[in-house]
Amino acid sequence: QLQLQESGPGLVKPSETLSLTCTVSGGSISSRSHYWGWVRQPPGKGLEWIGNIYYSGATYYNPSLKSRATTSVDTSKNQFSLRLTSVTAADTAIYYCARVTSAITTQGAFDIWGQGTLVTVSS
């Protein structure tokens, strides 16, 4: 059964870069049927889509992040990663990685999620 697990620092200083990795187990990240995505949830707030990446490296981002977000994929390690630069307290959130359906008729549903990791931005 496919599983996703986020990893990375739980505390990041303001103005620095947040870096997270999602490890995919029980299946291949090179699936042609799926994208891989990041979603975050600030404390007490709703869900916000950050971006998606395909195994080939094609990416889509939320413009609200003003080009601060970058995702990458490492097929040899079955991992994908998120970098968010110039973080502020507003970036404090639980960060989830997820698998995203990519078939034309069902695209864009987050069908498998990691457990999430809390990242706090504070000095």
Next chain:
Amino acid sequence: DIQMTQSPSSLSASVGDRVTITCRASQSITTFLHWYQARPGKAPKLLIYVGSTLQSGIPSRFSGSGSGTDFTLTISNVQPEDFATYYCQQSYSVPYTFGQGTKVEIK
């Protein structure tokens, strides 16, 4: 960006009740609408995708309907494990956007 508006923001229900949550998009999204359940400390779970298709492993008491701009999620015979927050999400266009959530609480 496409705005997703859920109603109500919260509701109280008793075990065995029928619950309906609505989600409205600011423009037509055809059927690219998905529903999730989120419980504290747990990853969100996909319940329904493309408007009305039940995700594998999800109980049949969950159902979804709608197309265009108006969608509903119905939970018939609410069970104790269904008390959670529910989100809709559109994938018709980037950026994907979520509704603000509907919290279903025990009456």
